[in-house]
Amino acid sequence: MSEQQHRNKSGFETRAIHAGYEPDAATGAVIPPIYATSTYKQDGVGGLRGGYEYSRSANPTRTALEGNIAALEEGERGFAFASGLAAEDTLVRGLCRPGDHVVIPDDAYGGTFRLFDKVEKVWGLEYSPAPVSDLEKVAAAVRPGETKLVWVETPTNPLLNIGDIEALAAIAHDVGALLVVDNTFASPYLQQPLTLGADVVVHSTTKYCGGHSDVVGGAIVVKDLDLAEKVTFHQNAMGAVAGPFDAWLTLRGLKTLALRMERHCDNAERVVDFLTSHPAVGDVIYPGLETHPGHEVAQRQMKRYGGMVSFRVNGGEAQALSVCERTEVFTLGESLGGVESLIEHPGRMTHASVAGTDLEVPADLVRLSVGIETADDLVADLERALG
Numbered sequence: 239m240s241e242q243q244h245r246n247k248s249g250f251e252t253r254a255i256h257a258g259y260e261p262d263a264a265t266g267a268v269i270p271p272i273y274a275t276s277t278y279k280q281d282g283v284g285g286l287r288g289g290y291e292y293s294r295s296a297n298p299t300r301t302a303l304e305g306n307i308a309a310l311e312e313g314e315r316g317f318a319f320a321s322g323l324a325a326e327d328t329l330v331r332g333l334c335r336p337g338d339h340v341v342i343p344d345d346a347y348g349g350t351f352r353l354f355d356k357v358e359k360v361w362g363l364e365y366s367p368a369p370v371s372d373l374e375k376v377a378a379a380v381r382p383g384e385t386k387l388v389w390v391e392t393p394t395n396p397l398l399n400i401g402d403i404e405a406l407a408a409i410a411h412d413v414g415a416l417l418v419v420d421n422t423f424a425s426p427y428l429q430q431p432l433t434l435g436a437d438v439v440v441h442s443t444t445k446y447c448g449g450h451s452d453v454v455g456g457a458i459v460v461k462d463l464d465l466a467e468k469v470t471f472h473q474n475a476m477g478a479v480a481g482p483f484d485a486w487l488t489l490r491g492l493k494t495l496a497l498r499m500e501r502h503c504d505n506a507e508r509v510v511d512f513l514t515s516h517p518a519v520g521d522v523i524y525p526g527l528e529t530h531p532g533h534e535v536a537q538r539q540m541k542r543y544g545g546m547v548s549f550r551v552n553g554g555e556a557q558a559l560s561v562c563e564r565t566e567v568f569t570l571g572e573s574l575g576g577v578e579s580l581i582e583h584p585g586r587m588t589h590a591s592v593a594g595t596d597l598e599v600p601a602d603l604v605r606l607s608v609g610i611e612t613a614d615d616l617v618a619d620l621e622r623a624l625g
């Protein structure tokens with residue numbers, strides 16, 4: 239089956255395994271080699287083989303990953319970067335100019351907030367935080383003519399708020415802005431924002447896409463070819479690209495994304511069942527719960543509800559910290575989306591950079607990245623840690 243057929247006709251799992259790469263013409267290798275090369279022999283000046291000239295501009299291992307993730311997100315072009323933040327910075331500086339304005343989630347991932355607040359602002363880009371789940375507030379935050387991007391995460395990190403992608407796209411497009419969706423938490427298996435009207439998807443592929451906590455990476459996927467050209471230019475001009483080994487690991491992870499996500503979701507549901515009936519636990523935040531304010535929208539735009547669960551404990555920050563320190567199967571650590579379960583205290587860890595701002599997260603909040611271990615072991619571990 240040709241690359242185009244994979245993109246157009248195949249199911250998600252088939253695309254995850256085959257899109258972006260045809261078995262190597264010379265050897266038949268079914269997996270793309272790690273092209274550890276910086277440059278390429280030219281057949282006469284300008285005689286490039288397959289367009290490869292220098293590995294910042296393009297590298298065949300990276301090309302395979304970029305084709306694969308574009309097919310999974312149902313976009314036209316994919317781009318792989320050294321990290322999620324490298325992808326974000328390339329996108330923002332590629333599409334915005336000094337004096338422009340962007341809207342960001344009022345509970346954005348701390349690093350994304352820091353990028354806008356401490357890096358892009360210095361270069362003259364203004365931002366307004368707005369809750370992604372409140373369409374009226376997002377509509378009030380956009381500035382016709384000035385807002386170039388409406389940037390959302392859905393679910394958000396760490397409060398798992400849900401934004402209605404179709405409605406947010408309409409708000410952005412009304413003022414001539416683009417809708418960017420950070421799809422890291424859902425992964426392309428659970429949600430494809432480009433099919434719902436978004437213009438750009440960004441990923442920290444470090445998370446579910448890579449899936450094994452062994453690589454840091456980022457991606458951008460677009461459906462519009464003019465936009466693709468701008469990203470292509472800036473990816474090369476700014477140079478924050480994924481190396482071939484990182485691209486290879488990420489591609490290997492993507493092949494099993496569907497299976498892993500199903501198990502992440504199964505286990506998260508078991509953990510949520512346990513937490514909702516525990517006396518030491520206050521709010522359990524999971525979009526799969528009917529009581530979650532974004533449940534209906536999530537049901538419409540997501541296949542299932544993901545592996546991330548946040549909860550608040552009744553004993554305040556001290557208890558939240560002690561739970562994080564007492565689990566044994568859940569490893570205390572930042573990041574998410576790997577096969578192993580992780581626990582963290584967003585206020586002191588991933589979201590420390592928003593402390594003291596309007597984006598501060600509650601001190602009694604604990605965030606879980608529920609892995610794919612035996613569900614009974616995960617529940618028993620939390621039971622022990624909650625005492």
Ligand SMILES: Cc1ncc(COP(=O)(O)O)c(C=O)c1O
Nearest residue numbers: 321322323347395422442444455
């Ligand atoms: C939702 C989200 N977006 C972006 C990033 C940044 O990605 P990276 O750490 O790969 O730079 C993260 C990292 O945790 C994240 O959780």
